[in-house]
Amino acid sequence: MTETDQIADLAKALAHPARIRIVRLLLAAPGCIGGDIVEAVGLAQSTVSEHLRILKAAAIITGEIDGPRVCYALNPAALAPLATFIASLTPPPGGACCLPDQKETA
Amino acid sequence: MTETDQIADLAKALAHPARIRIVRLLLAAPGCIGGDIVEAVGLAQSTVSEHLRILKAAAIITGEIDGPRVCYALNPAALAPLATFIASLTPPPGGACCLPDQKETA
DNA sequence: TAGTCGTATCGTCAATCGACGATATAGCAT
DNA sequence: ATGCTATATCGTCGATTGACGATACGACTA
Numbered sequence: 598m599t600e601t602d603q604i605a606d607l608a609k610a611l612a613h614p615a616r617i618r619i620v621r622l623l624l625a626a627p628g629c630i631g632g633d634i635v636e637a638v639g640l641a642q643s644t645v646s647e648h649l650r651i652l653k654a655a656a657i658i659t660g661e662i663d664g665p666r667v668c669y670a671l672n673p674a675a676l677a678p679l680a681t682f683i684a685s686l687t688p689p690p691g692g693a694c695c696l697p698d699q700k701e702t703a
Numbered sequence: 704m705t706e707t708d709q710i711a712d713l714a715k716a717l718a719h720p721a722r723i724r725i726v727r728l729l730l731a732a733p734g735c736i737g738g739d740i741v742e743a744v745g746l747a748q749s750t751v752s753e754h755l756r757i758l759k760a761a762a763i764i765t766g767e768i769d770g771p772r773v774c775y776a777l778n779p780a781a782l783a784p785l786a787t788f789i790a791s792l793t794p795p796p797g798g799a800c801c802l803p804d805q806k807e808t809a
Numbered sequence: 810t811a812g813t814c815g816t817a818t819c820g821t822c823a824a825t826c827g828a829c830g831a832t833a834t835a836g837c838a839t
Numbered sequence: 840a841t842g843c844t845a846t847a848t849c850g851t852c853g854a855t856t857g858a859c860g861a862t863a864c865g866a867c868t869a
Contacts, residue, residue, distance in 0.1 A: 601723045609718035614711040617788070621707075624792060632815060644858055646817055665866050666815055673793045680789050682723070686730060687779045687786045738845060750828055752847055771836050772845055818863070825856070833848070839841085
């Protein structure tokens with residue numbers, strides 16, 4: 598698996614509105630949510646489970662068995678390759694933020 | 704088109720190794736390349752044209768007619784929604800950079 | 810043990826994707 | 840006008856995706 602494939606796979610894992618929504622839910626969640634996700638996204642339970650499986654396969658989320666239910670949590674570190682790639686493409690939005698200045702001070 | 708859909712569409716546009724490769728080529732290119740892309744990605748000309756169309760539809764690249772050929776160039780600004788979304792998920796890698804601190808100083 | 814709740818998996822279907830060859834189109838050059 | 844080169848579009852095919860209902864699995868509770 599080349600880094601290019603890795604980036605593409607991460608992008609594919611995010612390439613669905615339902616999955617974006619799930620990630621956002623997990624971001625806003627205190628730490629662990631389970632079946633509440635199903636109601637929030639408004640799809641069938643089996644469909645949501647499939648989306649969770651895809652996100653888990655990409656390591657974007659982790660599913661920890663917590664007694665009777667499963668505790669899903671974000672694993673932002675897995676997105677690093679994609680984040681780095683996108684960051685390398687986007688100089689303007691946000692302006693000079695972290696990088697002092699590449700070479701042009703003007 | 705909600706912002707969620709917009710992010711998903713951008714991710715989908717990047718959800719293919721060939722398209723990642725194309726974007727990388729454009730990033731490294733001086734400014735304009737055309738048919739060289741076909742050789743670089745190693746797919747049929749029609750297939751590459753289709754990938755270029757998808758990237759163009761997502762506004763990630765622009766295709767400007769330059770005489771007999773087409774000049775493709777990156778349009779990083781189009782990725783802003785996706786970049787912002789991913790940045791909101793990745794606090795650790797890079798450390799506290801731009802945002803002073805959301806609410807928790809510790 | 811039996812029941813219940815939450816989650817995962819299976820089977821199916823329509824829709825979309827990715828790849829290709831063939832073909833059309835547009836802009837030089839001769 | 841003719842031909843050439845570069846790009847786009849069309850039609851097709853197999854593979855994958857996304858959705859669902861039905862069902863299996865696992866873990867508590869009574």
